[in-house]
Every structure is written in C-alpha cells, then in structure tokens.
Amino acid sequence: MPEIGPVSLILLTNRCRFIDWACTHPVLAISMSNLAILVEDLVKVYEERTDHPVRALDGLSLVVRQGEIFGLLGRNGAGKTTLLRILTTLSRPTAGTVTVLGLDVVQQSYAVRRQLCAVLQENAVEIFLSVEDNLSTYARFHSIPRREIGARAGAVMEQFGLREYRTQKVIDLSGGLKRRLQVAKVFMVDKPLVFLDEATTGMDPINRRTTLDAIREQARKGRTIFLTTHMLEEAEELCDTIAIIDKGKRLAVGDPRTVKSFGSRVVDIRVTYAPPGPASVARLSPFPLMRLEHRNTTIDVALDADRISPFEVLQELGRLGTVVNLEVTEGSLEDAFFELLGSKGDTPAPWRDRP
C-alpha cells in the first residue's frame, strides 16, 4: 500500500472543511490531534479597500504535524512572513481558517500565544538591556519560575557562546551577536511550538551549526519547529517536511526527498579541470541549462534531462580543458526550487558566473 505523504494529506484535508480536532480523520485514519498546524484555503489581502490590493496569500493550505521540523521556502515576497504573522497571531486572515494545536488563531489568539514562541525576521532584542537581562525578561514573559531563570540563562549563554557578553548592553553588540541572542531566547522556554523566521541569517558557520543542532535537539524533545529560510541546503538537512510557496500559493510540499523529486529530471554536473582551468564557458551557451556556475577551475551545471542530453553537455564540457574530476548527481533541493519557480515563467537567474 502506498504511503500517504503530506501532499496527499493536504489534498484530502482540503475537501474536508469541517474537522473535529479531537476525532480521527475519516479518510486518513490519523488522529487530528497529532497535527500542530492546519491551514486551510488561507487568503490574506493587504490594502483591501484600495485600488491596488495585494494578495499575499492566495488559497494556501498546509499541515504541520506535531514534533516535526517544517521548513517553508520561497523567494522574497512569496508570502512566508505573512503566513508566519498569521500563525503567531500578529495578523488576521482575510479568508480561510488556521488552527494551531487545535486553537483558532483569530477566535482564540491569546490561547494560541500561550503555546508558542517566535523568532521574527527583525533583530527583535531589547537594545537597552544586557544580554542576561534579555534572557531573564523573556523568561518572565513566558512564566518561567524565577528560581529557574538564572540556571537556564547560564546554560543558554554557554550553548550560544554569549557568556562573555553577559553584562554587555545589546545596543553595543554586532548584528550577528544580536541575532544569536534573539535565537537563544526561544531556548529559554519550553513552548510546544517554535516559529523561526530566517533564524540563522547573519550567523557565522560555527554559530549556525550550533543553532541547527539546538533546533534538532528541541524537535527530538517533541517540540514542533516551523521555520522559514532562504538557505536551501539548511532546509534539506534539517527539515522533516518542506513546503515551497510562491505568490501566496503552494507549489510543493512533502519530505525533502519528495520535494526534490520535483526536480528529478535535473542532473547536476561538476567538472574540475587541470590548471589553468576551462576555456571559455561561452561554448556552453547554446545549451538551455538551468544553471551554470564557473569558479576558478570548476564548472557547475544543472540541466533538465528532458530537454538536453547530459551526454552532449558532458562532451562539450570535456572539450573545455583537461578534466581531473567529474561528478554527476541527481538534482538538489535547490534545483527543485528553481524548477518549481521557473515553471511559473520567471526563473530566478539560472546563469551565474562567479569570479
């Protein structure tokens, strides 16, 4: 029997308008109480009463299961932040329904807020307070007992390398440190649902790794993590489920492998040449490649195998110089992302030449 993936789940829940949260779904035979987030036909229109309304979300439906790491991907303006704002009760839907842990985000917004903590896109930190005060005030807002706050703050500062800045005012910290502190705050509390909007932006690789490990650890403890990111490799590595949206609509959803399959016709080729490197890459211009990156002695190519023969491209690549290494792999999440967005008629810059 084929496994029912999240894609199918959403298609089915879309037909099922009235769901009793506590009951077992009649078609899927899964308990609806296992769902952390249910978004159905969500529409958000800004400037509704003007001549130029902006339709940020356009009939979006999603399901997030409890305890999973869910990644929301999309280019700028796709509707990611709008969705996050609605899920965290910062914004109201124009139409559609959104439930978080069985609670309606409009009718039960206060109860919803009691279940979540969020890192928003801005550097949301208390700039006039010290690092330690930022953590302790955040803990108080989330009702952590006072006797536990000190120990938790110490552990979080240790984990995120903030101990040496403990007494420093945040206004004096660099952008990267502010971001680190902002992310560290959510690890002070034990809310079942965590929203992270581009949490690792601006972090160096070491802190990024620390943050990703911490997120994974929290998911293992049963917390549901909902994150948005521009870093596709990060999403591929971290997430149990990925959704790609554009112009307020869902393009794809599923586990990383499923989503990557949308780019399954994509073949990645990496060729490394002996110095001085390849001759002019302009010889590849007749091929309708999805991506071409040339850096020093290496050329990276992504192509749609339905449109071009990989062998023809390989032959041409072989003529550019002395090949010392050759890798041919199936498409990555990035390829799927480009292909999905490209299928909407405006592929984001597939040709990139790096000096």
Next chain:
Amino acid sequence: MEGPAVTMILAVMYREYRIRTTSLTWAFYDLIMPLTYLLLFGIGLDRAFASGITAGDRTVGYNAFFLAGVLSMASFGIAINTAYGFFVDRDNGIFYEFLTYPMTRAQFLVGKIMFNCILSIVQAVLTISMGTLLLSIPLHWETAGLAIAGVIVGTGGWFFFLSGFALRFRRNDMFNTFINIAYFLLMFASSLFYPLEGLPDWLRAASFANPLTWHTDVLRFVTVGIGTPGTIVIEAGAFLVFLTVSFFFAVRTLQHGVVK
C-alpha cells in the same frame, strides 16, 4: 499564587524597570530633567520676578507658581519617553515579538501604564520634596494626595495620547518631528510656565484648548491653591474626557493599526 494576568503585568513592569535602572539616559529624562527645570529655570525666574507673579486674584512667588508646571511637565515628559520607547521597540522589531507573547494587549498596556504611574509618583515626590525643602514653597499639604492622584491621571492621559501616535508613525524622522512640535506647542501654549491672563487673545484661546493647561491648572489648585473651584472642576472633567478618548485611541491603534 500569581495568576497569568498578574504575572504578565509584572513582567511588563519588570522589563521597564530594568531598562530604566540600567540606563542613566532614561533616569535623566524621567527624573532629573524636570528637577533641573525647577532648580535652575525656576530659581532664575523667581529672582527675575522678585515681586511675585499674579495669577487670578493671587500673587505668589514664581517657584510656587511653577511647581505645578514642573509636575505637569514630568507627567508629559514620562509619557513622551514611553511613547519614544514604543517607537524604538517597534523600529527594532521587539514590539512585534511582544505581541506574540502569552499576554493580552490590555495586559501589555496596563503593565506599561502602571510602571509609568509609579515613575511619575516617584518624580512627584522628588519634585515636591525639593520644592518645599530647598525652595520653601508653601505647599497645601492637605491636598497633596490629590496632587499625586492628578499626576497619575495626567501621566495616563498623555501616555495613551502619545502612544497612539507612536504606534502609527512608521518613520523615525516623522515621529521625532511630531514629538518636537507637540512638545513646543503644548508646553508653550499652556499655563505651564506663565499665567494666561496677560497673553494675547489667540495664544490664550489656544492655551485654554490645551489639555496640558487643564492638567497644570488642576495641579496648581491642589498644590498652592491658585484657581477657582468652578473652573478647576470643568478643567478636571475635560482632562478626564481627554484621557478616555486617548485610551480608546491607543487601544484601537494597538488592535487595528498594528495587527492588520
């Protein structure tokens, strides 16, 4: 055991307390600046008008006249600083994060206003103490409690009024311009620094329409007894209407202007 509402209100107050107590800048603007007005500007004018200043049918020393102005200015100043704090919070994103915290909008506002009221009480006690001990201002001690109540109500009114604007303005330069214009227009077109009797008609009319005049006149009546009870009752009523309208303006802005 503390209920969730109390916990949230205390958390808001604790946050304000930490910001104020770890920064000399805030302490200066909230507590010291009004006192410097009283102890420098006030003393200077007190010497300049050595024969006293006539307001209504009474002549008093400038320091005594100005005491209510300083109290009123302190309420106004604390509200301006809080409004500025709102703006800074929104500008750097923490304000939106607050709105995702497990508290209602009302708890957030109540925490803010309660802290501001405590701050204004501390400020009023400092001002009155300095005024009576150092400047020998003849205070009406029997109505000192009303003065403190007046300071609290005044802080609330200005807090709601200015916060509503702070939440609506998007740009820093626009907000700063608004605050500066409001500061100068409201402070100088009022009875804060001088009696209104001798002013040109247009300035007197503008001053009578200014809530800062109403607030100052009430405080002046209860601290040094200047003013007539009939006028003071009308001014107190007008200020309460101003406070109520400002409260709904702030709440509406918070519910509809910010969360769209």
